[in-house]
Amino acid sequence: MSNTCLEFRNLTLGYQGHAAVHHLSGGVQRGSLTAVVGANGSGKSTLLKGIAGILKPISGACVPGFRRLAYLAQQSELDRTFPARVIDLVSLGYWQKRGLLGRLTAADKIRLSTCLDAVGLTGFEKRPLDSLSGGQMQRALFARTMLQDADLILLDEPFNAVDARTIADLIVVIKGWVAEGRTVLCVLHDYVLVRDHFPETLLIARKPVAWGATSDVMTSENLRKARSFQEAWDEEAGWCEDDAGREGQTCGHDHHTHLPRQHKIAGHV
Numbered sequence: 001m002s003n004t005c006l007e008f009r010n011l012t013l014g015y016q017g018h019a020a021v022h023h024l025s026g027g028v029q030r031g032s033l034t035a036v037v038g039a040n041g042s043g044k045s046t047l048l049k050g051i052a053g054i055l056k057p058i059s060g061a062c063v064p065g066f067r068r069l070a071y072l073a074q075q076s077e078l079d080r081t082f083p084a085r086v087i088d089l090v091s092l093g094y095w096q097k098r099g100l101l102g103r104l105t106a107a108d109k110i111r112l113s114t115c116l117d118a119v120g121l122t123g124f125e126k127r128p129l130d131s132l133s134g135g136q137m138q139r140a141l142f143a144r145t146m147l148q149d150a151d152l153i154l155l156d157e158p159f160n161a162v163d164a165r166t167i168a169d170l171i172v173v174i175k176g177w178v179a180e181g182r183t184v185l186c187v188l189h190d191y192v193l194v195r196d197h198f199p200e201t202l203l204i205a206r207k208p209v210a211w212g213a214t215s216d217v218m219t220s221e222n223l224r225k226a227r228s229f230q231e232a233w234d235e236e237a238g239w240c241e242d243d244a245g246r247e248g249q250t251c252g253h254d255h256h257t258h259l260p261r262q263h264k265i266a267g268h269v
């Protein structure tokens, strides 16, 4: 079995033909823990949606080397008014295994209780979702993710509006996943958390700026470069200077950018 869980081959993703992440190449190692960082609008969520298959590539490819994927979207994308209880939400983690109306086995119920316990939600089974705090909701979503038994887990800003204690508890859960050999990609804005807990980092500003060991990526020089790429972004531009400079022609999709020449990402496939 290859050691690569996911490979990007000159991947460009976007909306209505307009690139939001472009020219990403590289591999994500199986069992790695990677933070995806960048400014607002730099393409982090777009990348996760591309990996999850919600967005099809404009060009290039995202080659899966995983068996099962779990994707935890930003909380802002979730509808909590739906009349459901914690146990209903968490049980959805069995959906791929049991189907929507499939009965849970005794073993499934024990595993479900174990997962609720692991996120500190024992006793919350019958609570309606709209009565949960932001942190409790995120704990329930982590329990659902645990039940999905995915080998690739995508987390989009899982610590937004979550207090320090909940963050600490959920970091333990994430590290447990990695210790089990699962691969985790996590979008984050808190650079202290990234430096303290995430061995690998992908820094993007609509295109990759740096990718590798967190200590090598989160340098002031790379962060400055990411800021300047993001500030130089021109929504009105209709083509990609990188490609014109490199090959004397554009690459066939609208990048909506005027950016400095593309930074080479070393050390990745």
Ligand SMILES: Nc1ncnc2c1ncn2[C@@H]1O[C@H](COP(=O)(O)OP(=O)(O)OP(=O)(O)O)[C@@H](O)[C@H]1O
Residues within 6 Å of the ligand: 015, 020, 038, 039, 040, 041, 042, 043, 044, 045, 046, 047
């Ligand atoms: N559904 C959509 N249709 C059109 N454009 C979109 C859509 N979703 C995102 N975009 C645009 O794509 C670009 C990247 O957005 P994305 O949400 O990936 O950024 P982000 O890095 O996750 O930002 P944030 O940190 O604010 O969550 C932005 O310019 C955004 O406006």
